[in-house]
Amino acid sequence: MSESEVASPPQLDVRAVLPTERHSRIFGMVHALAEGQSFIIVNDHDPRPLRYQMEARYPGLFDWEYLQQGPDIWRVEIKRTLSSGCDCCCGG
Secondary structure (H helix, E strand, C coil), X not given: CCHHHCCCCCEEEHHHCCHHHHXXXXXXXXXXXXXXXXXXXXXXXXXXXXXXXXXXHCCCCEEEEEEEECCCCXXXXXXXXXXXXXXXXXXX
C-alpha cells in the first residue's frame, strides 16, 4: 500500500475559530469518534487545558499525542481507545 493510499485522520484547525467556541467544537468531534478513530487538532498554543478537561471527563478513553509542539503551531492527535466494556462515561 502506498503512502497516498493510507487515510490520514481528519484535521480540525481551531486557529480561525473563536476561542469561546474551540472546546465545544473539539468535544463535538470527540463524541463522534468510534473506537480506534482519531483526529488532529491544530492550534496556535499548547492545548494543555483541553487535555486536562478530557482526562477529567473521559479518564482512559482517549490517547493524546503531540505531533508538533510550537513555537507557532501545535498539532495533537486525539484517538479513541478501545472500550474497556464500561458504558458509564461516553454511553458505550
